[in-house]
Amino acid sequence: MPHARISPRLLAALLALAAGSAAAQGTPASPDIKRQQPQINKIVAEVSPKRIEAYVAKLVGFGTRHTMSETESDTRGIGAARRWIKSELERCGAGTALQVAFDSHVAPVSARISRPTEIVNVVATLPGTQDAAKDRLYVVSGHYDSRVSDVMNYTADAPGANDDASGTAAVMELACVMAKYKFDATLVFMTVAAEEQGLLGARHWAEQARKNNLNVAGMFTNDIIGSSTADNGKVDNKQVRLFSQSVPATREMSDAVRQLVATGGDSDSLSRQLARHTKEQGERYVKGFKVSVIHRSDRYLRGGDHMPFLEQGYAALRFTEPAEDFSHQHQDLRTENGKVYGDLIKFNDYDYIAKVARVNGAALASLALAPAAPQGVKLRTDKLTNDSTLVWQANPEPDVAGYRIVWRETTASFWQGAKWVGNVQEATLDMSKDNVFFGVQAVDKDGNVSVATYPMPQR
Structure with missing residues (x-):
C-alpha cells in the first residue's frame, strides 16, 4: 500500500498544533535545531x-x-x-x-x-x-x-x-x-x-x-x-x-x-x-x-x-x-x-x-x-528516587531561548536522546541517573546549540 502524502498546508497545521500543545503545557516550542545555518x-x-x-x-x-x-x-x-x-x-x-x-x-x-x-x-x-x-x-x-x-x-x-x-x-x-x-x-x-x-x-x-x-x-x-x-x-x-x-x-x-x-x-x-x-x-x-x-x-x-x-x-x-x-x-x-x-x-x-x-x-x-556551555550544572542526589533532577545556572547571552537535556546509555559514546525543557534552570526526567549519562545544552533563538555540560552531584 503506498504511503499517504501529507500536503505542506496540513504539515504546517500539525506543527502549529504541536507547538500550541507544548505552550499549553507551559513549555514553549523549541527553536528549530535541525535546520542548517x-x-x-x-x-x-x-x-x-x-x-x-x-x-x-x-x-x-x-x-x-x-x-x-x-x-x-x-x-x-x-x-x-x-x-x-x-x-x-x-x-x-x-x-x-x-x-x-x-x-x-x-x-x-x-x-x-x-x-x-x-x-x-x-x-x-x-x-x-x-x-x-x-x-x-x-x-x-x-x-x-x-x-x-x-x-x-x-x-x-x-x-x-x-x-x-x-x-x-x-x-x-x-x-x-x-x-x-x-x-x-x-x-x-x-x-x-x-x-x-x-x-x-x-x-x-x-x-x-x-x-x-x-x-x-x-x-x-x-x-x-x-x-x-x-x-x-x-x-x-x-x-x-x-x-x-x-x-x-x-x-x-x-x-x-x-x-x-x-x-x-x-x-x-x-x-x-x-x-x-x-x-x-x-x-x-x-x-x-x-x-x-x-x-x-x-x-x-x-x-x-x-x-x-x-x-x-x-x-x-x-x-x-x-x-x-x-x-x-x-x-x-x-x-x-x-x-x-x-x-x-x-x-x-x-x-x-x-x-x-x-x-x-x-x-x-x-x-x-551558539551560546556557551551551561555552567553550574548539577544532578540532585539528596533523595533516593528513580527519576533524575538537574539544575543549572542561566546563560548570560541575551538570545538564549532555553535548554535541552541530552542523555546516552553508559556504554554509548554519543548522545542517544534529547528533551527540550524550555527556558528554565531545573528539570526532572523520568529516567534513572544510575543507568544513563546526562548533559545540558543551551539553545539560542536561531537554533544554535552549545556543547553539553556534564552534571556534577549536588548533595
Whole structure:
C-alpha cells in the first residue's frame, strides 16, 4: 500500500498544533535545531582546494622552515615563511575585522634548541560581536615549522608538505573565508612555530592564555591532514581522525576530575564533550565525510600542539589523517631501492585537506554562533528516587531561548536522546541517573546549540 502524502498546508497545521500543545503545557516550542545555518553552509562551500594547494606550494617553496633556519632571507627559511603568512592573512583580511599579529618569545637552549632562538607564532583574531560572548575564544592551529630525519638539521631542505603545511594551509584558508562573517564569540586562527622542537610556540601561547585568564572554550590543532593514502597504498578520503582526551594523566587529580571519575564520567571531560559536538556538526555540514573520534589525547604515546592547551585545563582536540605514511614524514629527501622518501608536495590530496578544513569551519562556526556551555550544572542526589533532577545556572547571552537535556546509555559514546525543557534552570526526567549519562545544552533563538555540560552531584 503506498504511503499517504501529507500536503505542506496540513504539515504546517500539525506543527502549529504541536507547538500550541507544548505552550499549553507551559513549555514553549523549541527553536528549530535541525535546520542548517545558512552562514555555515556558505563557509563550507567557500573552502577552496586550489587555494589550499597554492598555500602549501608557497610554504614548500621556502626550502626549509626549520625553527632554527634562516630568518634574514626573503626566499628561504622560517623567517621568510612567517612574514609571508602574516602578509597573506593581512591581505585576505583587508576590510574585515581580522587582526593579524606576531606572537614572539625567545626559547633558551634545550634538548632540541642548540642556541637561544626566537619562536614566532602568527595569530589572526576575529573578534566576537556579542558583548556576552566576545570574551569566549575558539582557537584553531597548524604548525608551519618543518624538519628532516635529524631534528637538529636546520640547513637541509625540509619541505614539510604534509607535516604541517597541510594544517597551516587549512588554518589560513579558514581565516580568509571566515573573516567575512560575524560570530558571537571570538575566533583565533594560529600558525605556530617550533612544534618539532617540543611544542614551543603553542605552549607559549597556551601558558599566556592561562596567565591572562583567557576563556578558551575549545581548541583544534590540524597536524598531518594532507594525505588520504596509507603506507600500504590504501586510499581513504572519507574520514578524519579526531583525538580527544578523557581525564588528564596527572599525578594528582583536581576535585573536578575526582568527581568526574567517581560518577563514571571519565568519558565526559571537556575535550570529549567538544569532540561530540565537533563530530555532530562536522558530519552535519560535510556530507559523506566521517569524523572518527579516537578516545586518546593523541596517537599512541605521541603529541601535538593541542597538548599544551590540555595541560592548562582547556578542551583541545587533534585532527589527523586516517593512516600516516612514515616514509613521507620526518625524512631526509632521498630514493632508496626505488622508494621515494620525504614529505613532498606530490603526496598530498588537496580535495581531502579541503574536506578536513570544512569540518573545522563548520564546527568552529557552530561553536562561535551558539551560546556557551551551561555552567553550574548539577544532578540532585539528596533523595533516593528513580527519576533524575538537574539544575543549572542561566546563560548570560541575551538570545538564549532555553535548554535541552541530552542523555546516552553508559556504554554509548554519543548522545542517544534529547528533551527540550524550555527556558528554565531545573528539570526532572523520568529516567534513572544510575543507568544513563546526562548533559545540558543551551539553545539560542536561531537554533544554535552549545556543547553539553556534564552534571556534577549536588548533595
